[in-house]
Amino acid sequence: MTTEPAPETLRDLILLALDRLDTPYLTVLERIAQDAGHRIVHTTLAQIYKGTYNSVPSKRTLEAIAFLAGVPYARAHQAAGLGPVQSSFAKTLPRHVDRLTPRQREAVLVHIRSYLEETRATTPTTGSEAP
Numbered sequence: 001m002t003t004e005p006a007p008e009t010l011r012d013l014i015l016l017a018l019d020r021l022d023t024p025y026l027t028v029l030e031r032i033a034q035d036a037g038h039r040i041v042h043t044t045l046a047q048i049y050k051g052t053y054n055s056v057p058s059k060r061t062l063e064a065i066a067f068l069a070g071v072p073y074a075r076a077h078q079a080a081g082l083g084p085v086q087s088s089f090a091k092t093l094p095r096h097v098d099r100l101t102p103r104q105r106e107a108v109l110v111h112i113r114s115y116l117e118e119t120r121a122t123t124p125t126t127g128s129e130a131p
Contacts, residue, residue, distance in 0.1 A: 008079045010048045010057065010065060017068035029068050038064035056082070 017029055026049065030042040039060050047053035048065075057065075057080050066076035074085045100108065 007081075008075070009081075010053075010062075010076065010079050011051065013065050013069040013071065013076055013079050014045055014049050016071070017065070020070055021068065033064040033068055036067060038067055040064035056080070 014026075014029070018024060018026075021029065021032060023029065026042040026045040029045055030040060033040050044053065044061060045065075048057075062076040062080060063073055066073045069076070077083075077085045
């Protein structure tokens with residue numbers, strides 16, 4: 001009986017970045033990312049590395065980690081436990097959605113907020129765990 005390997009985490013990608021960029025320092029990763037135009041700080045990297053990051057990482061954070069690790073953004077998104085990248089929901093709304101009345105808009109928003117709460121309750125917060 002073979003066991004499946006554990007899913008890749010953001011910590012794994014940070015370890016990959018440290019190895020790929022031949023440095024043991026998260027501050028060096030911060031500088032490299034910032035020099036390339038990415039917005040991330042070493043404290044965020046450290047929290048993810050230690051497994052103490054208690055937020056859902058932003059798109060900017062995932063883009064920076066993907067850049068540092070030399071992997072596609074979709075891989076970082078998946079490693080964060082967020083599932084596959086999906087297209088923007090706002091871009092899929094019908095063409096004349098702006099014609100809804102304020103009451104209709106609020107009704108739609110109530111449903112969306114409810115679905116988001118369900119998603120938040122079942123989505124892992126970090127996608128990375130310390131050993």
